[in-house]
Amino acid sequence: MTIKIIMDTDPGIDDAAALTMALNDPEIDLRLVTTVAGNVTVDKTTKNAQKILRFFNKDVPVAAGAKQPLIKEFEDAARIHGESGMPGYDFPEDLPKPLDKTAVEALHDEIMSSDEPITLVPTGSYTNIALLFSEHPEVKDHIERIVAMGGSLGLGNMTSAAEFNVFTDPDAAKIVYQSGIPIVMVGLDITMQALLTPESLSKLEHMNKTGKMLHDIISNDGDNSEAGIAMHDVNTIFYLLHPEAITTEAMWIDVITDGPAIGETVGDIRGAYHDGETNADVCVDIDSAAFNKWFLEEVAAINY
Numbered sequence: 001m002t003i004k005i006i007m008d009t010d011p012g013i014d015d016a017a018a019l020t021m022a023l024n025d026p027e028i029d030l031r032l033v034t035t036v037a038g039n040v041t042v043d044k045t046t047k048n049a050q051k052i053l054r055f056f057n058k059d060v061p062v063a064a065g066a067k068q069p070l071i072k073e074f075e076d077a078a079r080i081h082g083e084s085g086m087p088g089y090d091f092p093e094d095l096p097k098p099l100d101k102t103a104v105e106a107l108h109d110e111i112m113s114s115d116e117p118i119t120l121v122p123t124g125s126y127t128n129i130a131l132l133f134s135e136h137p138e139v140k141d142h143i144e145r146i147v148a149m150g151g152s153l154g155l156g157n158m159t160s161a162a163e164f165n166v167f168t169d170p171d172a173a174k175i176v177y178q179s180g181i182p183i184v185m186v187g188l189d190i191t192m193q194a195l196l197t198p199e200s201l202s203k204l205e206h207m208n209k210t211g212k213m214l215h216d217i218i219s220n221d222g223d224n225s226e227a228g229i230a231m232h233d234v235n236t237i238f239y240l241l242h243p244e245a246i247t248t249e250a251m252w253i254d255v256i257t258d259g260p261a262i263g264e265t266v267g268d269i270r271g272a273y274h275d276g277e278t279n280a281d282v283c284v285d286i287d288s289a290a291f292n293k294w295f296l297e298e299v300a301a302i303n304y
């Protein structure tokens, strides 16, 4: 059984690794890639997504999306992902044009024409998805669930309170968490646990062409430590394929949209505000060794 997904993404080093897994794992059917401003500007994230598709010779359609958040001013993460968003590897530059429609229209068309409900996998800010729900609310009945990288029950990585994707567009995140669609929050609570270790990274280098490409871009990640490098977005794909390796807790997530905690995802762990209602399954624990083992096995299986 394959899982039909759409990735809404802002490559981005870890996005590129997540796309690599989604494009090549036989259990995942990646129907569409939409892009959003985030790690770098949307023209760059679109090109980067296309570079990964071109690298694997896959013709999954790409539609360019929002240039900026709904309300908040745009701030990129080029200090971590480099000026291009995906430095360190010489990708071919002869890229096809993206679809001649917006990300929102492409999302609408793909979701409504699918014969089964689709899983949305946002790995950037949620601006495109929030716009989609506002402009085409009928799509909500045709979405299986949203498995979203972003948020944190603990500390943030942009501010003390906020994780990057939610911080980038907190107003969009609020709309998505209030949409009524089942959401799995794949946040820093697990992505900062499941670091790609230095041993795993060095194994990638000599594995195959894919391993070399991932090694070279991941080595340029500005947010590394001695323990390893967080592969944030890749955890969404790992969750889809190996939910048994991740512990989730159902709770209500509220998104703070102003003030010093802007972009914080507040988990109502004690059920103080929502009468026991929940709107998300929040990932709280992960088998990091299983994540590393799976990551290497996925790349080895690509055989390219």
Ligand SMILES: [Ca+2]
Binding pocket: 009, 010, 011, 012, 014, 015, 038, 039, 123, 124, 233
């Ligand atoms: Ca991302």
